[in-house]
Amino acid sequence: MDRETVIVLDFGGQYNQLIARRVRECNVYCEVKPYTISLDEIKAMKPKGIIFTGGPNSVYEDTSPSCSREIFELGIPVLGICYGSQLMAHLLGGTVKTAPVSEYGHTKVSVDTTDILFEGASSESICWMSHTDYIAQVPEGFRITAHTPVCPAAAMSFPEKKLYATQFHPEVMHTREGMKMLENFVFNVCGCIGDWKMDSFVETTIQSLKEKIGSGKVLCALSGGVDSSVAAVLLSKAVGKQLTCVFVDHGLLRKNEGDEVEKVFGPNGAYELNFIRVNAQQRYYEKLKGVTEPEEKRKIIGSEFIRVFEEEAKKIGAVDFLVQGTIYPDVIESGLGKSAVIKSHHNVGGLPDVVDFKEIIEPLRMLFKDEVRKAGLELGIPKYLVFRQPFPGPGLGIRIIGEVTEEKVKIVQEADYIYREEVAKAGLDENLGQYFAALTNMRSVGVMGDFRTYDYAIALRAVNTSDFMTAEAAQIPWEVLQKVTNRIVNEVKGVNRVLYDCTGKPPGTIEFE
Structure with missing residues (x-):
């Protein structure tokens, strides 16, 4: 079937799948391919555009992942992100060095809104940075289209060759106008119409x-x-x-x-x-x-x-x-x-x-x-x-930390049932991406009545997510958590403590193991 396609070349970045997901949100089909894919294979796919992902390496090291310089001569628009931007600069004659000051997290970036990639964006935008190297000198033909106080080339472009690059990550939700930037690349640069339905x-x-x-x-x-x-x-x-x-x-x-x-x-x-x-x-x-x-x-x-x-x-x-x-x-x-x-x-x-x-x-x-x-x-x-709650194929086997036993399965089943029941009663279930109870391998001292206990701790998990690639811990109302905790401790034998997991994805995964 002929359909417009954008390829994401994976250079080891943690957000590779998220880039593909964002492109598909534009109703444009997108696949992630390893950076080792040949030029002939790329040509056979007839992509409308190519996106280079980030990655943990430094482009100037001999063992770092790379690709043929000829990819930029195919006439296919290319967007480099983070490591991908540095690789583009490195292969085309620019200079990449270790940054005097690394940038991580939310960063204020000044952008040139006359550049097609930033059309409709604010002149100053909050973007997500994650780099220790930087482009010290852009290649010939490129112009700098964004910067920060410590990153002189936070973005660059060569419109005549349809080559674009950003040091920051437009695909993550922390980059406030990242989706607009990706839409500009997919529609205005690549010429896609959005036929993936x-x-x-x-x-x-x-x-x-x-x-x-x-x-x-x-x-x-x-x-x-x-x-x-x-x-x-x-x-x-x-x-x-x-x-x-x-x-x-x-x-x-x-x-x-x-x-x-x-x-x-x-x-x-x-x-x-x-x-x-x-x-x-x-x-x-x-x-x-x-x-x-x-x-x-x-x-x-x-x-x-x-x-x-x-x-x-x-x-x-x-x-x-x-x-x-x-x-x-x-x-x-x-x-x-x-x-x-x-x-x-x-x-x-x-x-x-x-x-x-x-x-x-x-x-x-x-x-x-x-x-x-x-x-x-x-x-x-x-x-x-x-719209049923997602449930992993290995089931409770990965919601039980440590050895899986029949007794532990019953504990987590009962605790999870109570949690889901109370979340539904509170009317929170339809707005949560995923929520469940897991059994930790931690046992601690407690007191129930006049007796000392030494029982397990249950961990409650709830996240907000649209794509399951990234997620934020949901802010469950305290009164709901209290009710769930009281019921689990009172009704589930073998549990004397309940914890709530506040970790997002990344750095955690949605599931426990």
Whole structure:
């Protein structure tokens, strides 16, 4: 399918996926590619624009990631951000040095509003800086379009060659007019019109799935969460009775969730799906016994998922395809090119080396979470399912710090149920991006009645986010937190302390492990 595309070249920056997300907010399709991608591959994609990400390295070091200077001769507009701006300067003959004064966080930047990148922006704007190097001298042909008291080239441009660069990060929400700057690049520099829409995605995806699968049999990993539900409905519309959905209850779900999933997708549910429920709780508890390292837990849970699916496939007969609800943040956070692996997702980094299927199909692989929700609405999935609270594939296994046991699972299930119930009663649930209770591995002394206790601490988490790439801790009213705390301590055996997590993303992740 021909569609206008912007490529994000990843040089190891922590915000690479967020850049792509912001471009898609302009209704322009965007993919993140490793910086090692060849010029021929770039040409084949026919991108309308290219964006270089930030990164932790210094461009003047021999081992730092780089690309061919010829990329600037392709006639494709390029925007360099942070490390990407320094790389552009370095490759084109400018000078990059260690900055006399580093800049981090909110910074007042003076910009030239006559430059197309800053059209409609304020002459002084608050931007997010994060650098120890700086462009000491811009390359020939470039002019400086923004500066700070300590950064003489906070932005530069060469309009005739459609080359632009910013030392700051326009993609993060801390840069107040960053979205305007990205829109200027995407629309005014690259000439995009914004043709990336969910209705066209749904239609073309269903058609491509029909062609790919043909008469083959399909097994879908159904957790009942938003991603796997949308993937399942996409497949059901594409291949109908060729699809069998397997729901694995690994004993790490929220309270009553297994029964709720079966009610929605099972034989008496609203969808015409072949539905199989596998109760594998004890199998998972045994596999996780004694395991405390987060990545190891994720990989064990992911590996068991595949083993269970293989077993079910053999009962069904020959199965050609396995469908998973992998989404784009899963792919990127599991490591893309030279990016850092933030965490292995059960349906990306947790896959075993040998999988007994012809092929794995991931129809949502290139979508962000809110795009998945839009696709769900396009498919006619009820709103209450589409906007259900996100829940990770490894389930409570990553909301329990340390070893996972059946006792700990029950503790966090009960605490989480109380928390969600009180948040809903207070009318806060629809305005929160994600909220849940987690079980810490900390035990402390308490007193209940006339008795000394030595029990666990529950941590409550709630964040505000639109894209799940960045998030801020939500300010839950104190009276709600008090009520939740009192109920958890009084009603959940084994807990004598409740904490509230005030950490954003970054530096934390939304989940606990």
